[in-house]
Amino acid sequence: MITMSHSATVGADVHAAPKAKARNLSLDRARTFLTLVVLLHHAVIPYTYFGHTDPTSWIGFDIVVLATDSFFMAMFFFLSGLFTWPGIARKAPSVFLRDRLLRLGLPFAIAALTVIPLAYYAIALRQNPELTFAAFWWKTVTVGPWPSGPVWFVWVLLAFDLTASLLYRVSVHLVDPINRVSLRGFERPVVFWLILVVITTIVYVPALLYFGGNRWFEFGPFSVQASRILLYFAYFFIGVSVGAANFDHGILGADGQLPKSRWPWVVATLIPYCLMWGMIYIKREILGNPDIQPHWYQAIYGTLFVLFSAAILLAILAFFLHSKAPGPNLLDRMQADAYGMFLVHYPIALWLQYALFDYEWPAIMKAAIGFVLTVLLSWGVTAALRKIPGASHVL
Known part of the structure; x- marks a missing residue:
């Protein structure tokens, strides 16, 4: 139950003049983590029952894709x-x-x-x-x-x-x-x-x-x-x-x-x-x-x-809000490029799957290679694009 003093405090400034908010480290990390989840989703989906476009598959990826898509x-x-x-x-x-x-x-x-x-x-x-x-x-x-x-x-x-x-x-x-x-x-x-x-x-x-x-x-x-x-x-x-x-x-x-x-x-x-x-x-x-x-x-x-x-929305946010690690960690370093990675990763993921299609490797190996390379290449492409004058205002 919210105490009366707390309610009075928060109720007084609901429509106060808005101020520019400082970056929220927990939410930035959650957003970047979610970007990596998108890349993971597209890296493993060819090797599932749901999107079986490769000769190999693994039930563990069905478990991942059902969760992420939901x-x-x-x-x-x-x-x-x-x-x-x-x-x-x-x-x-x-x-x-x-x-x-x-x-x-x-x-x-x-x-x-x-x-x-x-x-x-x-x-x-x-x-x-x-x-x-x-x-x-x-x-x-x-x-x-x-x-x-x-x-x-x-x-x-x-x-x-x-x-x-x-x-x-x-x-x-x-x-x-x-x-x-x-x-x-x-x-x-x-x-x-x-x-x-x-x-x-x-x-x-x-x-x-x-x-x-x-x-x-x-x-x-x-x-x-x-x-x-x-x-x-x-x-x-x-x-x-x-x-x-x-x-x-x-x-x-x-x-x-x-x-x-x-x-x-x-x-x-x-x-x-x-x-x-x-x-x-x-x-x-x-x-x-x-x-x-x-x-x-x-x-x-x-x-x-x-x-x-x-x-799961509240569960993920709860863990990021609980974390007090000051950083910078991998998510912090990736944060500025996360939006660009989301935009450019899809052809990288699909072309990697195209290249791996004919190899008779286990689905886990193909997906792992695809995911790691998709992350690294999309991060590198985004970092390069952001060096173009004015691009950082868009990406």
């Missing part, structure tokens, strides 16, 4: 929203729009025209070794399909940021209810978790039942998974609300209960995760692995999905 993009949106509200408040609408277009719109346009076609060319060559890149690129941008790969996140985040800017102009108080829940979460994280679960269940499960899990909205390089778009916006807006005011006195306060209760959150993560595997067993062994699952199955699986996503 939370990492939602967590990215949550972290991206944390400092959005104060940022909007400090800038004129035109300045905020210009900054977001520079930081998100320009990288997306460049990546959609270069990085992503280069990545998918590796897959096309497997089917047609005589295909030239020029011919593949022209067909991609004129006829399609024009997949966006992982950079779909960038244009969706831009859309969310612009939506948040409009909502701020409607009323600065829109974030107040969830911000108050965040304040309660300082001492009772489970309250915040419950609200997160309720909101995300409401926006995700009906969408999953209506669209199914495989449908994507697509228009040229602009694509997003139909059943998850509202889920992602919910995570983003909840992040916006948490970061709107009184950050250090909310759910992510370093002195709050969340970092002190990190191990129970691990248990809360493992329970729905194991039950998700139980549902996958039912789908494959009892239902015959149908392309379209019954609604009862999707409703149960979707509920477990949001329970897991919310729990």
Whole structure:
């Protein structure tokens, strides 16, 4: 329970003039860690049951991919929203729009025209070794399909940021209810978790039942998974609300209960995760692995999905908030380049998989080589790109 003195203190400055926030070491590390999770996800997915595009596979990678796919993009949106509200408040609408277009719109346009076609060319060559890149690129941008790969996140985040800017102009108080829940979460994280679960269940499960899990909205390089778009916006807006005011006195306060209760959150993560595997067993062994699952199955699986996503979000953040290591560690050194690594890693990962395809090596060896080289090469490419004058303002 929050004491009266604490409540009075935090309630007094909810709408105080925003100040520029100093970098939060714990959140920076969590964001960089999440970038490495994305690289790991794309390094191992060819060697799984889910995305079996290589002759070898290993069940351990299925365990990894089920977990990562069930939370990492939602967590990215949550972290991206944390400092959005104060940022909007400090800038004129035109300045905020210009900054977001520079930081998100320009990288997306460049990546959609270069990085992503280069990545998918590796897959096309497997089917047609005589295909030239020029011919593949022209067909991609004129006829399609024009997949966006992982950079779909960038244009969706831009859309969310612009939506948040409009909502701020409607009323600065829109974030107040969830911000108050965040304040309660300082001492009772489970309250915040419950609200997160309720909101995300409401926006995700009906969408999953209506669209199914495989449908994507697509228009040229602009694509997003139909059943998850509202889920992602919910995570983003909840992040916006948490970061709107009184950050250090909310759910992510370093002195709050969340970092002190990190191990129970691990248990809360493992329970729905194991039950998700139980549902996958039912789908494959009892239902015959149908392309379209019954609604009862999707409703149960979707509920477990949001329970897991919310729990692992808090579990990961709890461990990073608890860590007092001053650094600089590997994550600190990588932090400035993490966004660029996210943007450029995909063709590196796919071309490494293309190069390793014909080797009769164990899946673990291929994935390990692919992951390590993807990290090193994408880090090196980003560091080199950031030396171009003005590039550091974008990457």
